[in-house]
Amino acid sequence: MQTTGFLILPRAAEVYQAQSSMYNVSMNLFTPFGVSEFLPDEALRHNKLTQQISKYFEIAGFSPIRTPVVEYFDALAPGLDPQLVSQSIRFFDTSGHLMILRPDHTTPIARMVASRLSDTPVPLQLYYVAPVFRNTTTDSPMELFQAGVEWIGATGPHADAQLIQQCVQLLSQLGFTDLGVDIGHPALADGLSTSDRDALVHHDYVRLGRLPERGTIDVARHIPELVALETELRTLNIHETVRYNTGLIREFDYYTGPHFEVYAKGIRQMVACGGRYDRLISKFGYDCPAVGFALNLSLIQEALAQC
Amino acid sequence: MLTIAVAKGYLMSEAVARFSEIGIQFEDDLSVSRKLFTIDTTGQYRILQVRPWDVPVYVARGAADLGVSGFDVLEEKHDAVIRLLDLGYGGCRLIMAGEKTRTFTGPFHDIRVATKYPNATSAYFQKIGIKAHIIKLYGAIELAPITGLSDVIVDLTATGKTLEENHLTIMDTIFHSTAQLITNASSFCLKDTQIRTLTRQLSGLR
Numbered sequence: 001m002q003t004t005g006f007l008i009l010p011r012a013a014e015v016y017q018a019q020s021s022m023y024n025v026s027m028n029l030f031t032p033f034g035v036s037e038f039l040p041d042e043a044l045r046h047n048k049l050t051q052q053i054s055k056y057f058e059i060a061g062f063s064p065i066r067t068p069v070v071e072y073f074d075a076l077a078p079g080l081d082p083q084l085v086s087q088s089i090r091f092f093d094t095s096g097h098l099m100i101l102r103p104d105h106t107t108p109i110a111r112m113v114a115s116r117l118s119d120t121p122v123p124l125q126l127y128y129v130a131p132v133f134r135n136t137t138t139d140s141p142m143e144l145f146q147a148g149v150e151w152i153g154a155t156g157p158h159a160d161a162q163l164i165q166q167c168v169q170l171l172s173q174l175g176f177t178d179l180g181v182d183i184g185h186p187a188l189a190d191g192l193s194t195s196d197r198d199a200l201v202h203h204d205y206v207r208l209g210r211l212p213e214r215g216t217i218d219v220a221r222h223i224p225e226l227v228a229l230e231t232e233l234r235t236l237n238i239h240e241t242v243r244y245n246t247g248l249i250r251e252f253d254y255y256t257g258p259h260f261e262v263y264a265k266g267i268r269q270m271v272a273c274g275g276r277y278d279r280l281i282s283k284f285g286y287d288c289p290a291v292g293f294a295l296n297l298s299l300i301q302e303a304l305a306q307c
Numbered sequence: 308m309l310t311i312a313v314a315k316g317y318l319m320s321e322a323v324a325r326f327s328e329i330g331i332q333f334e335d336d337l338s339v340s341r342k343l344f345t346i347d348t349t350g351q352y353r354i355l356q357v358r359p360w361d362v363p364v365y366v367a368r369g370a371a372d373l374g375v376s377g378f379d380v381l382e383e384k385h386d387a388v389i390r391l392l393d394l395g396y397g398g399c400r401l402i403m404a405g406e407k408t409r410t411f412t413g414p415f416h417d418i419r420v421a422t423k424y425p426n427a428t429s430a431y432f433q434k435i436g437i438k439a440h441i442i443k444l445y446g447a448i449e450l451a452p453i454t455g456l457s458d459v460i461v462d463l464t465a466t467g468k469t470l471e472e473n474h475l476t477i478m479d480t481i482f483h484s485t486a487q488l489i490t491n492a493s494s495f496c497l498k499d500t501q502i503r504t505l506t507r508q509l510s511g512l513r
Contacts (some may be wrong), residue, residue, distance in 0.1 A: 021333065068462065157313065178498045180496035181492075203389045204392055206390045206392060206487055207390070211391065211503060243496075245496075261496070263493045263496040263497050265497055268368060268491070268493050269492075270493070
C-alpha cells in the first residue's frame with residue numbers, strides 16, 4: 001500500500017488544528033527528528049530488505065552478531081575516532097557512568113571480539129543489520145540503519161578484493177548496478193606536507209593547488225598493496241568497476257590498508273564504505289587484523305521506496 | 308546532465324560569461340527573467356539561480372552537481388563540499404571595522420561584534436585571543452556601531468565605499484574571498500570525467 005500525499009495532507013491539517021486548540025496542555029505527539037518509525041507497509045519493506053541482505057551474508061559464510069545499543073563510553077573509547085566521538089550521543093546513567101549510544105558497529109564488534117572471542121580460531125566472519133545513533137545534523141539522521149560484515153583475522157589482498165566484490169554484488173542484487181567504487185589507501189598521504197595533507201582530507205583542492213588523480217591502477221602504482229589488490233580484483237574480474245582515487249585519505253588513521261567508498265547513480269550520498277583496519281582490535285587488547293564494510297541501509301531503503 | 312547552482316547577482320553574470328567563453332550558452336538570461344533555472348543549448352548543463360547562502364546546501368545534498376559559491380560562504384557554513392577551483396572573480400574581503408571617531412587601541416575583551424558571519428568571526432577572535440560577544444544580524448551591519456548596538460562589525464566589503472559613507476574605518480582584514488567552484492563526493496565519483504573536463508576548461512580562462 002502506497003501512502004500518498006493526498007491522503008496525508010487533510011489528516012495533517014486536522015491534527016495540526018487539534019494540537020493548536022490543545023496548545024495549553026502542550027501535548028506533543030512528534031518523535032525526534034531523524035529517528036525511524038515504520039507503519040506496517042514500511043516495516044514490511046524494511047524486514048524484506050534486511051532478510052534479503054542477511055541471507056546474502058549467510059550464504060557468503062558470515063554469522064550474525066549483536067552488539068548493545070547502549071555501552072559504557074570508557075569501554076568503547078579506545079577504538080573510537082575523535083570525529084565519531086563528537087558525533088555520538090552520550091549521557092549519564094543514574095550512577096553517574098558516562099554512557100554512549102552505539103555510534104558505529106565496527107568498534108563494539110572489535111571490543112566484543114577482543115573480550116569474548118580472542119580464544120576462538122580465526123578467521124571469524126561476522127555480519128550485522130542494525131541501526132547506529134549519532135547526533136542529528138541537517139545532513140544526517142539520528143538513527144541510521146547499517147548492514148555490514150567484519151572479517152576478523154583475514155589478511156592479504158585476496159580478502160580485501162573479495163569483500164569489495166561482495167559489496168558490489170550485494171548492491172547489484174538490491175538493484176543498484178550503476179556504481180562508482182573508489183579505492184584509497186593511507187599511504188597515499190605519505191610524503192605530503194602537513195598543509196597538503198590537511199587540504200586533502202578536507203577536500204580543499206583549491207588550497208592543494210590541483211585535483212587529486214583518479215583512474216586505473218596507473219595512478220597508484222607506487223603503492224604495492226594497491227598493485228597487489230588490483231591483481232586480485234582482475235582475477236575476480238571486477239577491476240573495471242573500481243577506480244583508484246589518490247585523494248581518498250582519512251583524517252584519522254582508522255584504516256591501515258586499502259579502503260573503499262561506493263556511490264550509486266540516483267543516490268546522493270555514499271551508499272557503502274569499508275576497508276582494512278588491522279590495528280583497531282589491538283586497541284582493545286587483542287592483536288588481530290580485520291577487514292569489513294558497511295552499507296547505508298537507510299539511504300538504500302529510501303532509494304528503493306522511490307523506485 | 309550537470310546541474311550547477313550559482314549565487315544570484317554578480318556571481319551569476321560572471322559565471323554565465325565564463326561558460327559562454329568555453330562555448331556553453333544558456334537559453335534564458337536569468338538576470339532579466341523570473342525563471343530560476345535554465346538549460347544550455349546542448350542540453351548538457353542546467354544552471355540554478357539560488358541565494359548565495361544556499362549554494363553549498365544544494366551541492367552538499369546532491370541537488371546540484373556543481374556550485375559557484377563565495378569563499379566567505381564556504382568558510383562560514385562548513386557544508387560537506389569538495390572545493391575544485393578558485394574562479395578568481397567576485398573578489399572581496401571579510402574585515403573588522405569600527406567608527407572613525409572612536410579610537411581603539413586594539414580589540415578588547417568582551418567586545419561586542421555585529422556580523423552576518425558568526426562562525427568566521429568567532430574563529431577570528433579565538434585566533435587573536437580576544438573574548439568577543441557576537442551579535443548576529445542579517446543585513447545593514449554598518450548601522451550597529453553607529454546606533455551603539457555593537458562596538459565593531461565584521462563584514463564583507465569589495466570597495467569599502469559603504470563603510471566610508473557610514474563613517475567606519477577598516478581595523479583588520481580577516482580573509483580575502485573569491486568565487487570557488489564546488490562539487491559533492493557522489494557527483495565527483497559518478498560524473499568524474501565531465502566535472503574534471505569542465506574544471507579544466509574554466510581554469511584555462513584564468
